[in-house]
Amino acid sequence: MASLLQANGHPEARHYPVPDLWRETQIVRRRLNREFVTNAVLTQLAVASILSQKAAKTFEKRLRDLTEA
Numbered sequence: 001m002a003s004l005l006q007a008n009g010h011p012e013a014r015h016y017p018v019p020d021l022w023r024e025t026q027i028v029r030r031r032l033n034r035e036f037v038t039n040a041v042l043t044q045l046a047v048a049s050i051l052s053q054k055a056a057k058t059f060e061k062r063l064r065d066l067t068e069a
Helices: 002-007 018-051 053-067
Strands: none
Touching (some): 002 018
16 A cells, blocks of 8 residues: 555655555555546547547547646
8 A cells, every 4th residue: 555655656655654654555546546437438439539620629629628727
């Protein structure tokens, strides 16, 4: 668990108390899972956009939504 946290911005994770280590690990896992899902959706939309103009517009809209500040 500590190595997962260290790889994701918690350089001192090996010194965390176990309850904190567990809680932070759950947060990192949820964030990584959301990132994987976002990548899968974008990949699916990119492939579909080759075959469909409607999918291409949806893909472009999703990209705009993700890149707006």
